[in-house]
Amino acid sequence: MGRVTPPARLLLACALASLAGCDRNASMPRDAAAAPTEASVEIPKPVVEAGVVDAGTVVDAARLDATADASVTAEARDAGASTCRIAFGPAELPFVGPASLVAAGGEVRVVANDAGKPRIVAFAAPPPPGPSAPLPAPPPPGPRFEVTRAQPCEIAGKWAYCQGPGGLVQRTTLGQNDTKPVAKGRAGTRFGAATLGEGHAVLATLDVRRTTEGETMQAFVTLDDHEPVRLSEDGAGATSVHLLPRHGGVVAVYIDARSAMLPVHARSIALKGEDVALGNDAVVFIGGPPERGIDFTLAATGKSLFALVPMPKETATFGVAAIPIEDPPKDDVQAVWSSYPNGLDPAPIAATTRLGESAPAWVARVRPKEAPVGSPRVLELGRLDAAGRFTSVGTVAEGRSVAHVTLTTDPHGAIWLVYGDRSGSWLERLVCT
Numbered sequence: 005m006g007r008v009t010p011p012a013r014l015l016l017a018c019a020l021a022s023l024a025g026c027d028r029n030a031s032m033p034r035d036a037a038a039a040p041t042e043a044s045v046e047i048p049k050p051v052v053e054a055g056v057v058d059a060g061t062v063v064d065a066a067r068l069d070a071t072a073d074a075s076v077t078a079e080a081r082d083a084g085a086s087t088c089r090i091a092f093g094p095a096e097l098p099f100v101g102p103a104s105l106v107a108a109g110g111e112v113r114v115v116a117n118d119a120g121k122p123r124i125v126a127f128a129a130p131p132p133p134g135p136s137a138p139l140p141a142p143p144p145p146g147p148r149f150e151v152t153r154a155q156p157c158e159i160a161g162k163w164a165y166c167q168g169p170g171g172l173v174q175r176t177t178l179g180q181n182d183t184k185p186v187a188k189g190r191a192g193t194r195f196g197a198a199t200l201g202e203g204h205a206v207l208a209t210l211d212v213r214r215t216t217e218g219e220t221m222q223a224f225v226t227l228d229d230h231e232p233v234r235l236s237e238d239g240a241g242a243t244s245v246h247l248l249p250r251h252g253g254v255v256a257v258y259i260d261a262r263s264a265m266l267p268v269h270a271r272s273i274a275l276k277g278e279d280v281a282l283g284n285d286a287v288v289f290i291g292g293p294p295e296r297g298i299d300f301t302l303a304a305t306g307k308s309l310f311a312l313v314p315m316p317k318e319t320a321t322f323g324v325a326a327i328p329i330e331d332p333p334k335d336d337v338q339a340v341w342s343s344y345p346n347g348l349d350p351a352p353i354a355a356t357t358r359l360g361e362s363a364p365a366w367v368a369r370v371r372p373k374e375a376p377v378g379s380p381r382v383l384e385l386g387r388l389d390a391a392g393r394f395t396s397v398g399t400v401a402e403g404r405s406v407a408h409v410t411l412t413t414d415p416h417g418a419i420w421l422v423y424g425d426r427s428g429s430w431l432e433r434l435v436c437t
Contacts, residue, residue, distance in 0.1 A: 097145055098145040098148045107413065111126045129416070129420075156410065158196055163176065167189065170191055171188050171189045186226055190209075194299060221241050248309065253273055256270065269286065291325065295314075295349035302357050348370065353367065355368070355388065358413075364389045368383060369386075410422045
């Protein structure tokens with residue numbers, strides 16, 4: 005048999021899954037699924053609070069992780085000890101909802117989506133205090149403002165892309181007031197942005213198009229303020245998309261959540277004159293029936309890039325599939341799994357994406373604390389190595405309703421996290437060794 009092309013492989017997978025009702029163009033609608041749903045309004049309770057623990061106390065995160073015996077695989081638990089300590093926070097932010105983080109110079113900027121425009125709250129990022137030094141007191145949250153969008157702004161170099169009412173995505177230079185509309189997607193859907201070449205950026209959006217076989221969610225890319233170009237191929241839909249700069253170009257990864265399977269696609273984007281040139285569309289992985297609120301993130305360490313997708317592994321098991329994204333992307337790669345004690349829908353996850361750095365990627369993920377249905381959620385921090393193996397370093401916060409998480413690292417190697425539920429959002433800085 006010759007090589008099976010991606011569209012043909014999807015049709016073959018649909019045929020094999022016909023008993024589950026697979027439709028080659030039946031992507032799941034995302035306007036309702038994109039917004040996180042919470043089980044309660046309980047404020048996540050930090051496991052270690054600055055006001056309770058002495059400034060000199062070091063949190064043994066490996067010990068905390070070992071007590072949560074169902075939280076990670078045996079390989080992760082045996083990977084070695086790590087210690088983490090709080091260097092700042094948790095500090096309440098003046099808004100409710102997700103945000104992006106930008107480490108620049110001596111500060112970290114929290115970028116919230118204020119109806120299509122970036123709203124920035126800046127925090128100093130000096131060298132972290134030593135283990136015996138007193139912790140800096142978190143500042144008061146300041147005047148509150150509303151964040152009404154389900155998706156945070158996407159940062160691409162000096163620009164912030166924020167989705168406003170009606171799905172209109174606007175671009176603003178961080179720290180300026182030059183907001184301009186650049187593309188339109190379906191309201192509430194995930195979008196991505198990345199720098200491309202010198203002085204350019206590319207935006208990926210999702211929107212519905214009517215075809216002869218009905219309405220299908222599709223992915224499009226827009227270079228600067230040019231006309232959008234179709235990213236997802238014929239026979240493939242798209243329900244979430246992320247972009248990441250790589251080797252002078254951009255890699256686009258998108259998932260196509262269907263009723264009976266989850267294809268994961270990747271393709272390269274290059275700058276050709278004043279237009280974009282798209283590489284081959286690779287179906288890097290096909291998972292089983294996904295949860296309705298499924299989303300994913302990208303993680304980069306050294307030369308390795310992974311799509312981290314929380315989804316069912318088998319009928320009765322759930323976890324994160326670390327799917328390698330080769331350069332160029334290849335079909336049918338092998339995923340590395342890290343188990344959860346039970347499933348979760350949605351299952352927020354975030355990771356650092358700095359290609360070329362030898363240190364492992366940092367991953368923050370929300371998972372059930374234990375196996376029983378209704379178990380409280382925990383926000384877990386861990387490392388992802390170049391082989392895709394996840395190692396937990398402990399629990400950051402615990403509560404039933406942690407609904408979103410974002411993280412980055414500053415020039416000192418400290419980790420900054422934003423997390424929260426529908427009652428509030430918090431910022432925290434950790435130093436891990």
